Amino acid sequence: MTGRLVTSDAARAGELRHLAVCFTLDDGRDLLYDDTRRFGRLQHLSAEAWLERDAELGIEPLSDRFTADALWRLTKRTRSPIRNFLLDQGKVAGVGNIYALEALFLAGIRPTRRGHRVTRREARRLRDALRDILSRAIRHRGTTFSDYRDASGEVGGFEPLLKVYGREGRPCTRCGTPIKRKVLTNRSAFYCPRCQA
Known part of the structure; x- marks a missing residue:
């Protein structure tokens, strides 16, 4: 996604061409x-409404509740492609297309594989891969392709670390096989046909 939240002291003049809303903070x-x-969508919620909304979200991948067994049990209930499952915020919260695809590559799972066909061992690899990819992306301030900035106005530094996303036709960094692209529910999915079964 290309939307962003920035503070006024981090915004550069003329940079915010699609300003949707402005909140004034206590510090001015x-x-x-x-x-x-x-x-994007912004909603003002009461504490009670937030608890209801939060209950609709899936497990947060960096939380202690995100165990390999919990992930495996969830995947067993879906016949959707595993990439689509990972993007379903009601199942796993906060994972977008880039990081889902990178985690699937790291785990050796093809994004088109049906969720119920993921083995317990693969679920463990996928859980570990998601935690690794998300933690590294956070440390690198996200992924910037064009205009993304974090709240401090800094560009993300994770793009050079991408192994499959946006690399169609380029050699796999592991085996050299050209990266493939397939459209799943109107979103591009990138994968290595050799490294990802």
Whole structure:
């Protein structure tokens, strides 16, 4: 996604061409929401409404509740491609297309594989891969392709570490086989046909 939240002291003049909303913070700075592709949604929720909304979200991958067994039990209930399962915020919260595909590569699982066909061992590898990819992406401030900035106005540094996302036709960093692209539910899925079964 290309939307972003930035503070007024981090925003550069003319940079926010799709400003959707501005919140004034207690310290006088503004928190600006720039929604380039108009995919975002903001909601003001009471504490009670937030608890209800939070209950609709799936397991957070960096939480202690995100165990290999919990992931495996969830995958057993779906016939959807595993990539689509990972993007379902009601199953696993906070995982987007880039990081789902990178984790699937690291785990050696093809994104088109049906969720119920993921083995217990693969679920463990996938859980570990998701935690690894997300932790590294956070340390590198995310992935910047064009205009993404974090709340401090900094670009993300994870793009050079991508192994499959956006690399169609380029050699796999492990085996040299050209990376393939397949469209799943109107989103591109990238994978190595040799490394990912």
